[in-house]
Amino acid sequence: MLVIAYNQAQQIGDAVRSALAQTYQPLEIIVSDDASSDTTFAAIEAALAGYDGPHRVITRRNTVNQGISAHLSQLAQMARGELLFVAAGDDMSAPERCERVVACWLAHGRRPDLIATDLADMDEAGQLHERVSPTELDGYRGFDDWLAGRPWLIGAAHTWSRRLIERFGPMLPGAAAEDQIMVLRAILSGGAISLREPLVRYRRGGLSRKRRYRNVDELVARMRQSNRYGLAELAQLQRDADIAGIGERMRAAMAPKLAREQFIHAMFEADGTRERIGLLMRSAGVKPGLRMRMFLYASCPVVYAPGIWIKKVVRGNRR
Template identity: 75%
Template structure:
């Protein structure tokens, strides 16, 4: 005779499978700490994908050494790209490989506390699996591994609509983010060539199931990593970095517009992004201009861009040496 009382789920059924996406690039001196921190996670069932983005140093060898003797409960996959893909394409590749319902982002120069996955999953289940992104606080960690003050990114609970996101872009640290698989099923992989994934994935979440903040420092965020500010030795380095940043900005703008189109917000986003797109396209045109005449024409004709930016870019692309004294002073102050 069949019982009318439902059978409670087993503990394995109640705990959703989750994946950690640990990405590394030229971090041979610190990747072992990051690997050990994800191997020490208390949560199961857990899949850990550790991926090297074609590093030029011994990062992948350090990854292999760090996992060689692991005999714990987690499934561990190590891999490396044959060519450098960059953050957005790299994470998208791993997200397509992963089998978890939640995808934890981890950076090769940071460390996750042992209960990170456990606490985030509990928080997600408390909210009926609705949020598509959960961001935790972080602990500031110096290069020697000493932990300092707490880092508290913008409270995402206050972002409930496109209008909230549009009114004030949140300050984010993507290395402390967890995404739902649904975001990739709805929006697809991120475009290659973006410098970071944090704003893109947060926007996706806000216009989908929502984004929440878990106010616990579950990631130790290392100073001096790949995301740290750079000091330029000369104007050539500065200009090269500006060109790179311009490329990143154009890709991110394209990505945000693409995602807004999918969310049914295309026209509103197009209007909101118009000033930024005009700026970045102007900067790109200045860098690509063939000679002084084209730059002068851009300087005088690009009225949709503020005059101050037009003048600065004209100087950067025509006579960057005028900025050499300011770079020298910054280096001097940084000593």
């Protein structure tokens, strides 16, 4: 189990205790703090204090924040098991999670390279609500299926085969999440399947929640961050496709999205209004509406301030 944490001092104890409660043996648990600025690592140590159970436990922390993709890749290379369970620091795994997933993997002849379970929606108080069922993965037989409809996923309920790391190597740093990357790797290898049991308690309000921006500067900062994430994911998908021998097909399929992300990056990095106007006029491969919006965000973001203020007022009235 790869238990990753970042600034989750209030929740990480529950995540660690749920890992220690796993019924499957033998189990190695790696609990890793990605250079949190709060007391997350102290909370990890407190949750593990006095543990003398059957599992092998390793604790560690990064000196510099690496982000999810690089952090998980680092732990995957450290781990010794055939199956690698992703466990987010604000979620909880049901005690039988590892046992049920291993049984499923063995029943399929150790063939699948990724197993995704369902989840149980959990509020911040720990109360369980409705079941969360991501896209069924069993029908994805190859690249064509993935292109036809990229699945909706929650990586915190994924288990990988070590083969994915051995074949494709560690993930490139910079991606916001690993779920789409690892599922594509699995589809291109031994396959990805779904286990329809809610074995992960998925906490509302965690790091993966959708955050509202409070002003124009915050909106632009998040937009630029999303652009960096998008470019990093595209680079990773292309590299993995090259390894799998379908590089040209991926390049053709992702060309429109890559053009958009590169345009957005260039617009925000441009040196002055004249350069931005040039980008606006010559980027014919990008839809005109997007070009104009990005030009305004980069050149005169204040025009969006009234809309943000109205949204804040509406939200306040609803509350």
